[in-house]
Amino acid sequence: MKRKVTLKQIAKELDVSISTVSKSLRNSPEISEDTRQKVQAFAKLYNYKPNNIALSLKNKKTKTIGIIIPEIVHHFFATVISGIEQVANENGYNVIVCLSDESFDKEVINMEMLANGSTDGFIMSLSKETEQKKDFHHIQEVINQGMPVVMFDRVTNDVLCDKVIIDDQMAAYEAVDFLVSKGFKKIALVTTVDYVSVGKLRTDGYINALNDHDLPVDDEMIVKIEDIANCASKIEKLLKENKPDAIFAVNELFAVTSIKLATKMGIKVPEDLSIIGFTDGIISQFSTPSITTVSQNGIKMGGRAAKLLIERLEMEEVEEEENEQYRTELIETHLVLRESTSTL
């Protein structure tokens, strides 16, 4: 068991001061070529690596990014982490991940815990409960303390900070517009309850698209699902009683569930019913039929979020802090055509 070696030990071993060792290793010109080499050779031999914690304390920056998301067993969020991680790594940052499990309390606790010195900033997506409560004091507090926050996907206007989103409303609009252009008249919507910000926006997009095409917006054709576990009955009812010829679903799970239920009821997809989902994940790719969907590039979103955060982090060092030019970056989306929509 050879514990990690410290400057102190090297200094003692070489009979010089700690300062000399430190400077030698950082190639300070103050130090003579001779001792520098001696120290460096010794350090190499003992595989000296500076202690991150000590550096963090000294420099008052940790070079780590805190990520707080609702869940990780979720293709889109995993994808975003992956994007963050990549950019973070390229810039010498590490990533510490906390899950809120869609709970407000967990989100607050995690945020406060990480804010006590563990990270330089945050990248986050709101939990459903937080969106419902509209209580963002924990985020505001962190920002007030001078730690930058970047929100993505599930964001709020009530907090001023950098944001990375897609244009949910427009993307939904385009999906529905596509269906209309293909001649569908009875387009249903399977969406979330309204407090889920992205769900609400996608719902708005659906409504706008119908309006713009002078199609009626029928409440019977809009199914709002609170709890994913028992969404089946509502969708079945929609299918049976309202006989839509197309469905726009605001996520993969709603889309695949609709397909499965329709198929079970003898409704053929896409012959009798076309379906468009949202998020181009594993399910959309491997479902049978595969699902036409609005792609949402999580890797890119994560990467951008990390870039924004790091830029702000590095900027702060130079300029005086109050550069309140918060940016909201839009990641483009597009429709991925697959088998679940008929090409009449």
Added chain:
Amino acid sequence: MKRKVTLKQIAKELDVSISTVSKSLRNSPEISEDTRQKVQAFAKLYNYKPNNIALSLKNKKTKTIGIIIPEIVHHFFATVISGIEQVANENGYNVIVCLSDESFDKEVINMEMLANGSTDGFIMSLSKETEQKKDFHHIQEVINQGMPVVMFDRVTNDVLCDKVIIDDQMAAYEAVDFLVSKGFKKIALVTTVDYVSVGKLRTDGYINALNDHDLPVDDEMIVKIEDIANCASKIEKLLKENKPDAIFAVNELFAVTSIKLATKMGIKVPEDLSIIGFTDGIISQFSTPSITTVSQNGIKMGGRAAKLLIERLEMEEVEEEENEQYRTELIETHLVLRESTSTL
């Protein structure tokens, strides 16, 4: 912008020493009731929270766990992280995630980076490249420095440490045994190349099961896939030339790909061909037909791994370090019956 307050500032404000503040906040009996209350009130008012980094440096422990896995956009690994995170949180630990992207170099770099004081220990699953190279010096080094490591899923016998695995060989055996018991005679295997440890074990289980039932092991019926991207041709060839009546696939992707290809070729699943996969993920659940599979409880694996690591971490404090009783925990698996196997 009100920056976080420190002991020093509180001390100054209250005109007492830093030690007194520190002790007051930790409810030391040394301090008079009076000053203790005064300090605590003030600290509360200013929302004082001790700085994690300073505590880490002082205590020589970070209360964070380093996780190094091949990828995160992967249902099983995401599931394991989720399990780790939960147990970690319950015990006051945070989790810092690094991805090796299946690359040996990235695995080494990440490990070394985190080992320089950022984490108290590691939970990891080997990258494919590492398994191929059989170079584990980075792991051994970390262990030699006194940091505990827990490996899961993709583990190696060449490193002594705690491990959490499933019995891959037995699980595969049981899956194939099930197929045999249902009367299938021409059971094919779609597996990985041999250097992937879990793939190899599952292959062994397949072979053993056939042997024990006096069924021939035919190399033509075994497809080893190196690169997931272009596995189609090999599976098509298998289907066309060898006409298996059942397939055991060592992961979800191979299973669903086999189903899709078979269906495209007019082979009906499960009527003409039964398929069993491995890992009960999103794909298995939402594929059509849904896939019979060997469940592999990632949440539980992650939870156990975290438990093992934390136990060792807390143990070290007391006993003298060389308690080299490394444990290997087996997580039970079972067959989840779904639509992809016919129930003759």
Added chain:
DNA sequence: CTGAAAGCGCTTACAG
């Protein structure tokens, strides 16, 4: 009961 000092591992302005 309170506080000065040492120390965790490092860096850097300053003296010599």
Added chain:
DNA sequence: CTGAAAGCGCTTACAG
């Protein structure tokens, strides 16, 4: 060219 000192934010054994 080298080293002592101060400091990052904290804790704790020790003096007073």
